[in-house]
Amino acid sequence: MKNTLTPVIDLPLPEEPYLPPHDHRPLWEMSPAEFDEFQVTPLSKGADSVWMWERTTPGQPKSVAQVNWAMELFDGSRLTDTRHALRLEWAKKLLALITLAPVGGVAPAAGSMGRYQQGINWLLSWMAQRGMQTPNELDVDAYLEDLPRYISERVDEDEITLSRVQQSLKIIPHLWSERRLLTKWGVPTLHQNPFREHSIFYYATMLATKATGWIPPLPDEVAVPVYNKIAWWLGQPAEDVVALMEYVEDPVAGTEIEVMVGKYKGIRKLKAGYSAPSRRSRNHRFFADFTFGTLPGESKPWHTALDETKEDEKGPHLQSRLLFDAVRDACAMSIQGMSGMRISELMGIEAGFDAVNGLPRGVRIELSVSGLYELFVIRTVLSKTEAGLPREMDWVLGVRPKGSMDEPLPVRALRLLNRLHEPWRRHATTPRLLLAMAGGKFLAVKTKGLPGMSSDKMRDGMKRFIAHWVDLTGLPDESRHKIKDNDLIEWRESKGHVFKTHMLRKSWAQFMFAVDPSLMPAIQLQFHHLSMAMTDSGYIGSNQSLLSDMESVATQARNMMILESVLGINPLAGRMGEELELATRKLAEQVKALPTSDAYKEVVKFCEQAQLPIFFSPHGACMPMKTHEMRCHDESGTSLLLRKQPNTRTRQPSLCAGCSCFVLDTRHADFWASRYLDNWLAYKRAARSGDVSDFKVIKERAEQAGKLLKKIGVKVEQLDIKIEKTLEVEHVPA
Ligand code: SF4
Known part of the structure; x- marks a missing residue:
């Protein structure tokens, strides 16, 4: 029989495209058995659980040119499980049409098949979660609406990228473009083009911003012990661990040492050898003599003595690695979590000290506008920007009153990281501060060519820090301010594995609005000073990335405030609070029987439709909906046209308390x-x-x-x- 398939033209590739055998009926007329036996790619038949294409670029990994139909969906099931049989069937038919009979005549390149697998995974995981079987059941609007939350919960990235969102949307246009043959092949599909009004790029851009906004800050119940533990490590424990690293350098090797010879023969001078046994015996002595410090108020050292006779996890080499990682990760989390910088910028910080000011490289001290404070500012370079050019950015690491000699915790963390990596610095092939230490269980004593650490490894290290050192076993099932039911169970059971580095930036923004009193005094002071720096200097105010985080945290806090009010958990006060309670009565009725996550979604919808603006301060929130009644602007006589936000120069608690725009809840009780x-x-x-x-x-x-x-x-x-x-x-x- 004549082959009626549209010829495949694989434009991006110079090679001959795959043309299926000619002696078969059109795909959409094939019986299931025929399709199972059909050669869908030069290497795979329809029934195969992996469809492989010939790779066209040397060195490409296998995964880019294959689709593994046994892919794991987000709920842990496999697409080849019986319950997904119908979904698997139409997904295979769709991909066969896309690659062998595309409606536009151009088949995708073999090297893009991995991305198709990702796209199928995103869509089918979501459809499976909602019990949707076939494309005609797919509610694209609901998918688009849910994507920001859906992506933010699943992606383990610092920020949600455009390409990540595009991946989640990849399959949908094909459900429309291939509709004619899909329908002929028995697959009911979409009734209308979901991207008729706006392009896929439009949606991807909008959703990427929203998805990053959906990443929540660390729940208070997690943030407080995490931050407190970070500050704890930056004290005496870090000093001890830096001292412990001396065994790596082995400074005695090659020097003259005195040793006892026999019982009565006295002392002889010898040169300490470089051999492995000599070094081992010196290390043993070093570990046996090493003592950890005792913290103020404690009666014994914070860490048990190292037992040089052990080789297991209690042995000194494994313990040293564990302690090294703990100090490094605590320092990194302190820098990111107390300055709000991105992980990519953290990884780009360079090692060393400034020869002139003695501060860690890149750090400088600036005087605040009022002249009352000194700001420690670090300039980082982000190599990957939207425009492809390096971009410099200033981050305030901390603030101190002028004349004080204290250094903010993140500056101390930078100093510690420099000292901690000192034994390996001469082997580094990068000027970067954080090095990719060899992956074994021990710290390498002989090594060459250490590159910079990757963001992924750093993120894994931070997760391990929480798992090892922060006790989350006593967490309740739910946080005080939850946006979904049982939100803390995953933290407790995964030992913090659900952590994302971006949460540190969100928590930073949250603490800028109000510092949690259960944080250690040093951290409270850090954020208190930073808040002052925000109003007293232009640094934070001109950092667009931080401002957008603060905005998204404020938006989340607003949504949470309304959610807790409509659920009757947290009453509102203030004149705007009373108005809000009246305006949300209908919403309260609608959501009261819903699971918290669904109630939250309804609240978000309500707030976005009403476009409720909000500005937080420790004494309450301002919702400037009534511009003609804003007391702080009345004080200064601002024109009505310019009243877009509070007037920070005249804003005061007593003024706000009687203002029509003021709202507060228990968050402001302190x-x-x-x-x-x-x-x-x-x-x-x-x-x-x-x-x-x-x-x-x-x-x-x-x-x-x-x-x-x-x-x-x-x-x-x-x-x-x-x-x-x-x-x-x-x-x-x-
Ligand atoms: S007085 Fe307070 S509540 Fe009123 S507009 Fe100004 S900042 Fe907002």
């Missing part, structure tokens, strides 16, 4: 509780001394704080008891 305490204490002390004439405003502030606290469900009676106790203590006769 601020108002301390305002309540401070103002009542001041007023009552004045009352005791018999003169409250100048304290009217103080009393009003205390009363205002009390009202807001009651509205968000805080029991002020407990604060009153605290006030009375403080006053009693102050009046105990000497």
